[in-house]
Amino acid sequence: MNIQTTTKFDGPGLDALSPVGRETVQDRIYRQLRIALIQARFDAGEIFLAGDVAQRMSVSSMPVREALARLVSERALEAMPNRRVRVPLLTLERARDIAQARTLIESELAARAISNLTNDDIERLEMLTAEYEDTSDAQDVATLNHAFHFHLYEAAGSSVFMPIVESLWMQAGPYVRAAAKLHKPLTDTAATLHHRGILEAIQAGDKARVASELTADISQSFAILERADPDFWNEGEGGAS
Incomplete structure:
Protein backbone atom coordinates (compact mmCIF):
# COMPACT_ATOMS: atom_id res chain seq x y z
CA MET A 1 0.00 0.00 0.00
CA VAL A 87 12.09 10.13 -1.61
CA PRO A 88 10.05 6.89 -1.87
CA LEU A 89 6.68 6.77 -0.17
CA LEU A 90 6.27 4.67 2.96
CA THR A 91 4.72 1.22 3.03
CA LEU A 92 4.46 -1.13 5.98
CA GLU A 93 5.65 -4.08 3.87
CA ARG A 94 8.81 -2.23 2.88
CA ALA A 95 9.42 -1.12 6.46
CA ARG A 96 9.42 -4.75 7.54
CA ASP A 97 11.76 -5.78 4.73
CA ILE A 98 14.25 -3.01 5.52
CA ALA A 99 14.17 -3.82 9.25
CA GLN A 100 14.85 -7.50 8.60
CA ALA A 101 17.67 -6.79 6.14
CA ARG A 102 19.33 -4.31 8.49
CA THR A 103 19.09 -6.70 11.41
CA LEU A 104 20.66 -9.60 9.52
CA ILE A 105 23.55 -7.69 7.96
CA GLU A 106 24.37 -5.23 10.73
CA SER A 107 24.30 -7.87 13.45
CA GLU A 108 26.83 -9.88 11.47
CA LEU A 109 29.05 -6.85 10.93
CA ALA A 110 28.97 -5.91 14.61
CA ALA A 111 29.89 -9.46 15.66
CA ARG A 112 32.79 -9.48 13.22
CA ALA A 113 34.00 -6.10 14.47
CA ILE A 114 34.52 -7.18 18.10
CA SER A 115 37.93 -8.76 17.63
CA ASN A 116 39.19 -5.81 15.57
CA LEU A 117 38.21 -2.99 17.91
CA THR A 118 41.10 -1.19 19.60
CA ASN A 119 40.98 0.66 22.90
CA ASP A 120 40.83 3.89 20.89
CA ASP A 121 37.83 2.56 18.97
CA ILE A 122 36.01 1.69 22.18
CA GLU A 123 36.79 5.11 23.66
CA ARG A 124 35.39 6.69 20.50
CA LEU A 125 32.18 4.66 20.78
CA GLU A 126 31.87 5.62 24.46
CA MET A 127 32.34 9.30 23.63
CA LEU A 128 29.72 9.20 20.86
CA THR A 129 27.26 7.54 23.22
CA ALA A 130 27.88 10.12 25.94
CA GLU A 131 27.39 12.97 23.46
CA TYR A 132 24.19 11.31 22.22
CA GLU A 133 22.87 11.18 25.79
CA ASP A 134 23.67 14.86 26.34
CA THR A 135 21.82 16.28 23.33
CA SER A 136 18.19 16.79 22.46
CA ASP A 137 18.84 18.28 19.02
CA ALA A 138 17.33 16.05 16.33
CA GLN A 139 20.10 16.68 13.81
CA ASP A 140 22.81 15.98 16.40
CA VAL A 141 21.01 12.78 17.41
CA ALA A 142 20.99 11.56 13.81
CA THR A 143 24.65 12.48 13.28
CA LEU A 144 25.83 10.80 16.47
CA ASN A 145 23.76 7.67 15.90
CA HIS A 146 25.17 7.34 12.40
CA ALA A 147 28.72 7.89 13.65
CA PHE A 148 28.35 5.25 16.39
CA HIS A 149 27.02 2.53 14.12
CA PHE A 150 29.37 3.13 11.23
CA HIS A 151 32.47 3.38 13.42
CA LEU A 152 31.53 -0.03 14.79
CA TYR A 153 30.78 -1.56 11.39
CA GLU A 154 33.91 -0.24 9.72
CA ALA A 155 35.98 -2.18 12.26
CA ALA A 156 34.64 -5.38 10.67
CA GLY A 157 36.73 -4.57 7.59
CA SER A 158 34.16 -5.76 5.05
CA SER A 159 34.28 -3.96 1.71
CA VAL A 160 31.31 -6.08 0.57
CA PHE A 161 28.90 -5.50 3.45
CA MET A 162 29.53 -1.77 4.02
CA PRO A 163 28.01 -0.53 0.72
CA ILE A 164 24.96 -2.70 1.43
CA VAL A 165 24.59 -1.18 4.89
CA GLU A 166 24.89 2.34 3.48
CA SER A 167 22.17 1.57 0.92
CA LEU A 168 19.90 0.14 3.61
CA TRP A 169 20.37 3.20 5.81
CA MET A 170 19.44 5.48 2.92
CA GLN A 171 16.29 3.45 2.32
CA ALA A 172 15.51 3.39 6.05
CA GLY A 173 15.95 7.15 6.47
CA PRO A 174 12.36 8.27 5.82
CA TYR A 175 11.02 5.48 8.04
CA VAL A 176 13.31 6.46 10.92
CA ARG A 177 12.26 10.08 10.44
CA ALA A 178 8.57 9.17 10.48
CA ALA A 179 9.06 7.11 13.64
CA ALA A 180 10.84 10.02 15.34
CA LYS A 181 7.84 12.24 14.61
CA LEU A 182 5.51 9.67 16.17
CA HIS A 183 7.67 9.16 19.24
CA LYS A 184 8.67 12.21 21.25
CA PRO A 185 10.90 13.24 22.87
CA LEU A 186 13.51 12.30 20.28
CA THR A 187 15.91 11.38 23.05
CA ASP A 188 15.05 9.51 26.20
CA THR A 189 16.58 6.70 28.24
CA ALA A 190 15.70 4.19 25.50
CA ALA A 191 17.61 6.12 22.85
CA THR A 192 21.05 4.93 23.98
CA LEU A 193 20.03 1.97 26.13
CA HIS A 194 21.13 -0.52 23.49
CA HIS A 195 24.25 1.46 22.59
CA ARG A 196 25.30 0.97 26.22
CA GLY A 197 24.38 -2.70 25.91
CA ILE A 198 26.50 -3.02 22.77
CA LEU A 199 29.46 -1.47 24.56
CA GLU A 200 29.10 -3.81 27.52
CA ALA A 201 28.93 -6.80 25.18
CA ILE A 202 32.04 -5.60 23.31
CA GLN A 203 33.96 -5.34 26.58
CA ALA A 204 32.87 -8.89 27.45
CA GLY A 205 33.66 -10.19 23.97
CA ASP A 206 30.11 -11.52 23.75
CA LYS A 207 29.20 -11.69 20.04
CA ALA A 208 25.74 -13.09 20.68
CA ARG A 209 24.82 -10.21 22.98
CA VAL A 210 26.26 -7.64 20.57
CA ALA A 211 23.98 -9.03 17.86
CA SER A 212 21.01 -9.11 20.24
CA GLU A 213 21.51 -5.52 21.45
CA LEU A 214 22.01 -4.28 17.91
CA THR A 215 18.86 -6.02 16.74
CA ALA A 216 16.90 -4.38 19.57
CA ASP A 217 18.40 -0.99 18.72
CA ILE A 218 17.46 -1.24 15.03
CA SER A 219 13.99 -2.52 15.90
CA GLN A 220 13.02 0.49 18.03
CA SER A 221 12.05 2.81 15.16
CA PHE A 222 10.31 0.09 13.19
CA ALA A 223 8.38 -1.08 16.26
CA ILE A 224 6.98 2.46 16.58
CA LEU A 225 5.75 2.24 13.00
CA GLU A 226 4.23 -1.20 13.61
CA ARG A 227 2.20 0.30 16.47
CA ALA A 228 1.07 3.29 14.41
CA ASP A 229 -2.63 3.87 13.90
CA PRO A 230 -3.87 2.45 10.55
CA ASP A 231 -4.68 6.01 9.48
CA PHE A 232 -0.94 6.71 9.50
CA TRP A 233 -0.59 4.34 6.54
CA ASN A 234 -4.02 4.77 4.93
CA GLU A 235 -4.25 8.56 4.97
CA GLY A 236 -0.68 9.53 4.31
CA GLU A 237 0.43 10.48 7.81
CA GLY A 238 3.74 8.77 7.20
CA GLY A 239 4.53 10.80 4.09
CA ALA A 240 5.90 14.28 3.77
CA SER A 241 3.83 17.04 5.31
Missing part, protein backbone atom coordinates in the same frame (compact mmCIF):
# COMPACT_ATOMS: atom_id res chain seq x y z
CA ASN A 2 1.52 3.32 -1.07
CA ILE A 3 1.10 6.66 0.64
CA GLN A 4 0.16 9.20 -1.99
CA THR A 5 1.44 12.33 -0.27
CA THR A 6 3.95 14.26 -2.41
CA THR A 7 5.63 17.58 -1.65
CA LYS A 8 8.14 19.84 -3.33
CA PHE A 9 11.76 19.48 -2.18
CA ASP A 10 11.88 22.28 0.35
CA GLY A 11 12.14 20.48 3.68
CA PRO A 12 14.53 20.92 6.60
CA GLY A 13 16.97 18.49 5.01
CA LEU A 14 17.76 21.13 2.39
CA ASP A 15 19.36 23.27 5.08
CA ALA A 16 21.97 20.55 5.59
CA LEU A 17 23.34 21.16 2.07
CA SER A 18 26.06 23.70 1.36
CA PRO A 19 27.93 25.06 -1.67
CA VAL A 20 30.59 22.74 -3.08
CA GLY A 21 33.82 23.42 -4.94
CA ARG A 22 34.44 22.71 -8.60
CA GLU A 23 36.60 19.60 -8.04
CA THR A 24 34.70 16.28 -8.40
CA VAL A 25 31.44 18.19 -8.12
CA GLN A 26 29.18 15.22 -8.81
CA ASP A 27 30.88 13.16 -6.09
CA ARG A 28 30.54 15.94 -3.55
CA ILE A 29 26.88 16.48 -4.36
CA TYR A 30 26.25 12.76 -4.16
CA ARG A 31 28.09 12.50 -0.83
CA GLN A 32 26.11 15.32 0.78
CA LEU A 33 22.79 13.94 -0.38
CA ARG A 34 23.72 10.40 0.63
CA ILE A 35 24.70 11.46 4.16
CA ALA A 36 21.52 13.51 4.50
CA LEU A 37 19.46 10.47 3.45
CA ILE A 38 21.37 8.16 5.80
CA GLN A 39 20.81 10.59 8.68
CA ALA A 40 17.04 10.68 8.00
CA ARG A 41 16.83 14.36 7.08
CA PHE A 42 14.18 13.98 4.37
CA ASP A 43 10.52 13.07 4.60
CA ALA A 44 8.92 10.41 2.46
CA GLY A 45 7.49 11.95 -0.70
CA GLU A 46 9.82 14.97 -0.82
CA ILE A 47 10.52 16.02 -4.41
CA PHE A 48 14.03 16.81 -5.62
CA LEU A 49 14.17 19.31 -8.48
CA ALA A 50 17.66 19.46 -9.99
CA GLY A 51 17.46 23.22 -10.42
CA ASP A 52 16.53 23.80 -6.77
CA VAL A 53 19.31 21.57 -5.49
CA ALA A 54 21.82 23.13 -7.90
CA GLN A 55 20.92 26.64 -6.73
CA ARG A 56 21.27 25.71 -3.06
CA MET A 57 24.65 24.05 -3.64
CA SER A 58 25.96 26.71 -6.05
CA VAL A 59 26.58 24.27 -8.89
CA SER A 60 25.15 23.61 -12.34
CA SER A 61 22.20 21.28 -12.84
CA MET A 62 24.07 18.57 -14.76
CA PRO A 63 26.16 17.14 -11.88
CA VAL A 64 23.06 17.32 -9.66
CA ARG A 65 21.10 15.22 -12.15
CA GLU A 66 23.97 12.72 -12.31
CA ALA A 67 24.15 12.49 -8.51
CA LEU A 68 20.39 12.04 -8.25
CA ALA A 69 20.53 9.31 -10.91
CA ARG A 70 23.11 7.45 -8.80
CA LEU A 71 20.82 7.62 -5.79
CA VAL A 72 17.90 6.36 -7.87
CA SER A 73 20.01 3.40 -9.00
CA GLU A 74 20.69 2.64 -5.33
CA ARG A 75 16.94 2.75 -4.55
CA ALA A 76 17.41 5.61 -2.10
CA LEU A 77 15.32 7.83 -4.40
CA GLU A 78 12.85 7.08 -7.17
CA ALA A 79 12.39 8.66 -10.60
CA MET A 80 9.18 10.52 -11.38
CA PRO A 81 7.78 12.05 -14.59
CA ASN A 82 9.23 15.34 -15.87
CA ARG A 83 12.73 14.58 -14.56
CA ARG A 84 11.63 14.85 -10.97
CA VAL A 85 13.02 12.58 -8.28
CA ARG A 86 11.50 11.90 -4.87
